[in-house]
Amino acid sequence: MARFHFHLRARSAIHVDPDGTDLPDMAAVREHATAVAQELMRHSDTTKRHWSICVENDQGERVLDLFFAEIDSTLACYSPQMRLLVLETCRRLGALTDTLSAARATQIEARILVARARGKPQLAYAR
Amino acid sequence: MPDVTKMGRPAAAVAPGMLHSGMPVARPPHRPDNRVLATLPPTELGMVAHHLQIVSLPAGALLRHQDAALDHIYFPHQGVISLLATTSGGETIEVASAGRDGAICPILSSEPRDGLLTAIAHGPLRASRIPAARLNTLMAQSPALGTAMEACREMLLLQLRQNLICSGLHAVEHRLARWLLETADRLGSDMVPATQEHVAQRLGVRRTTVTLLASKLQDTGAIRWGRSRAQMLDRTRLESMACGCYGVLRERMRNPRPTEPTITTEFAS
Numbered sequence: 149m150a151r152f153h154f155h156l157r158a159r160s161a162i163h164v165d166p167d168g169t170d171l172p173d174m175a176a177v178r179e180h181a182t183a184v185a186q187e188l189m190r191h192s193d194t195t196k197r198h199w200s201i202c203v204e205n206d207q208g209e210r211v212l213d214l215f216f217a218e219i220d221s222t223l224a225c226y227s228p229q230m231r232l233l234v235l236e237t238c239r240r241l242g243a244l245t246d247t248l249s250a251a252r253a254t255q256i257e258a259r260i261l262v263a264r265a266r267g268k269p270q271l272a273y274a275r
Numbered sequence: 276m277p278d279v280t281k282m283g284r285p286a287a288a289v290a291p292g293m294l295h296s297g298m299p300v301a302r303p304p305h306r307p308d309n310r311v312l313a314t315l316p317p318t319e320l321g322m323v324a325h326h327l328q329i330v331s332l333p334a335g336a337l338l339r340h341q342d343a344a345l346d347h348i349y350f351p352h353q354g355v356i357s358l359l360a361t362t363s364g365g366e367t368i369e370v371a372s373a374g375r376d377g378a379i380c381p382i383l384s385s386e387p388r389d390g391l392l393t394a395i396a397h398g399p400l401r402a403s404r405i406p407a408a409r410l411n412t413l414m415a416q417s418p419a420l421g422t423a424m425e426a427c428r429e430m431l432l433l434q435l436r437q438n439l440i441c442s443g444l445h446a447v448e449h450r451l452a453r454w455l456l457e458t459a460d461r462l463g464s465d466m467v468p469a470t471q472e473h474v475a476q477r478l479g480v481r482r483t484t485v486t487l488l489a490s491k492l493q494d495t496g497a498i499r500w501g502r503s504r505a506q507m508l509d510r511t512r513l514e515s516m517a518c519g520c521y522g523v524l525r526e527r528m529r530n531p532r533p534t535e536p537t538i539t540t541e542f543a544s
Binding site: 154155156158161163164165166167169180183184187188190191192 | 444445446447448480481482483484486487488490491494
């Protein structure tokens with residue numbers, strides 16, 4: 149058993165799963181990520197199609213990216229080329245979200261550093 | 276090859292054999308905190324109060340397993356009792372709940388030997404209880420008590436209907452917002468004692484799903500969710516995120532007998 153964290157990329161934000169779930173192998177990880185994605189998509193409109201789940205192990209290494217478009221059954225009516233196009237767009241959107249999120253984190257760290265250098269309380273600058 | 280189909284599912288919420296009998300603490304006060312009891316005329320309340328026993332139970336206490344009969348009727352004073360449907364694998368979904376506005380009683384007036392639903396205390400609970408057989412005897416003598424219990428049963432059935440609609444048709448983020456609002460209403464507090472694991476067991480989804488949606492809700496400023504409790508910061512915003520089921524049930528609780536029922540005669544063929 150190892151612990152895995154299932155983070156959600158939705159719009160331009162990343163929602164983290166701090167506690168994580170203990171699972172035996174990668175097949176179980178994919179199964180859990182797919183089940184969570186299906187629970188989030190169930191009875192929803194198509195606005196979640198571009199979302200994705202990024203799975204990390206306890207060391208913070210990314211082990212899986214599951215794009216909702218991969219398992220979205222409402223895309224089944226489109227041609228394979230069209231589905232690939234949608235998936236590729238989702239991948240790029242996911243990469244953009246990661247970049248934006250990393251940039252935001254850097255910005256916050258920089259503010260904290262500046263605040264510390266000035267001897268001000270760092271928490272006030274955390275957001 | 277391990278059976279991966281159940282990996283990561285919420286742990287079993289309840290197991291047979293851990294039934295909590297509760298510690299009787301005192302006879303009920305003259306004016307009960309439970310609204311069902313409080314609406315009874317003084318003479319009939321006096322008659323019932325003689326048989327009532329107040330119990331204090333810890334969070335998660337099992338009042339009845341679905342395979343056993345409901346031996347006591349509970350009238351919560353503080354806290355909420357959840358009625359859960361459970362599978363043999365330990366997965367659960369909430370069917371109905373009752374706080375100080377209601378009671379946990381058999382949904383049918385004559386309940387079969389197995390209770391159909393599991394009843395557990397959601398958060399610390401303080402409630403009056405009365406043996407089921409005793410209440411049946413008293414109801415024969417007191418028309419007001421009979422009417423009050425009928426209203427409780429109706430409320431449980433209404434919740435059953437609304438939860439069927441909700442779990443079958445509505446997206447999980449709307450169901451989560453609704454659950455938080457309803458539980459807060461039943462507790463009469465903006466602070467809902469609940470871990471995300473517990474809420475996942477109520478909604479019948481994985482804990483991860485609740486964690487991710489809780490993070491989204493927090494980003495909107497509607498709630499703040501700590502380790503073991505969720506605090507409502509912006510109720511209006513949370514209401515705008517809940518499905519219509521919340522409004523339907525709240526309206527029915529405020530106005531139990533609508534004078535003009537709305538009937539839809541046309542159905543999609």
